[in-house]
Amino acid sequence: MATPVRSRARGLFRGRPPAPPRPDVPIRGSARLDRRTKELVKRLVPGDVAIIDHADLDRIAAEDLAASGVRAVVNVAPFSTGRYPNAGPLVLAQAGVRLIDAPAAPLFEELRDGDPVVITGGEVHRNGTVLAAGRELAAPELAEQLEAQRERVVLGGEVPSPLHPPQGCAFHPRCPIAVEECHRIRPDLRDLGAGHEAACHLA
Numbered sequence: 241m242a243t244p245v246r247s248r249a250r251g252l253f254r255g256r257p258p259a260p261p262r263p264d265v266p267i268r269g270s271a272r273l274d275r276r277t278k279e280l281v282k283r284l285v286p287g288d289v290a291i292i293d294h295a296d297l298d299r300i301a302a303e304d305l306a307a308s309g310v311r312a313v314v315n316v317a318p319f320s321t322g323r324y325p326n327a328g329p330l331v332l333a334q335a336g337v338r339l340i341d342a343p344a345a346p347l348f349e350e351l352r353d354g355d356p357v358v359i360t361g362g363e364v365h366r367n368g369t370v371l372a373a374g375r376e377l378a379a380p381e382l383a384e385q386l387e388a389q390r391e392r393v394v395l396g397g398e399v400p401s402p403l404h405p406p407q408g409c410a411f412h413p414r415c416p417i418a419v420e421e422c423h424r425i426r427p428d429l430r431d432l433g434a435g436h437e438a439a440c441h442l443a
């Protein structure tokens with residue numbers, strides 16, 4: 241039976257994480273584009289360069305991208321807008337994927353699926369022409385950013401009754417990042433490393 245993409249992705253993060261990509265080493269691969277990350281991950285193959293349009297890339301999408309074996313992900317929307325603590329970009333970086341933040345870069349207009357591209361630093365090249373000049377995001381910077389976001393988050397909404405907790409994650413009525421899964425499924429407590437634990441589908 242095929243292993244679900246997400247289960248395979250979680251397996252990636254057990255034990256020692258892969259070495260981070262070296263920014264001075266160019267990455268060559270075929271560009272794969274889709275503004276719907278969920279659809280894109282179904283056709284990515286190892287070595288591809290994923291081009292996405294996904295503001296606040298969530299943990300689930302990041303795990304699926306990492307499990308596909310992509311070498312780099314270029315996002316034409318901000319990986320993290322700062323609206324809430326967002327672990328997705330850090331998950332990808334820790335899996336050894338190079339992240340290029342390139343908001344508003346015209347890659348969906350300039351590139352076709354399968355075009356050969358080269359990533360050097362934060363730049364995306366095709367046939368020697370620079371198509372986008374973004375910024376590479378490394379794991380240490382993303383970890384600091386996430387920590388800062390976690391410290392300043394302010395919650396709204398009403399505290400749910402402990403006698404009658406809502407279905408799914410008990411926190412979902414107050415959660416600014418709740419997704420459909422949060423309303424149905426209670427998350428398990430998981431070890432996130434570095435002394436952190438969380439019961440959250442997206443943490």
Ligand code: SF4
Binds near residue numbers: 418
């Ligand atoms: S699992 Fe709970 S805390 Fe995590 S995103 Fe969903 S509602 Fe928010």
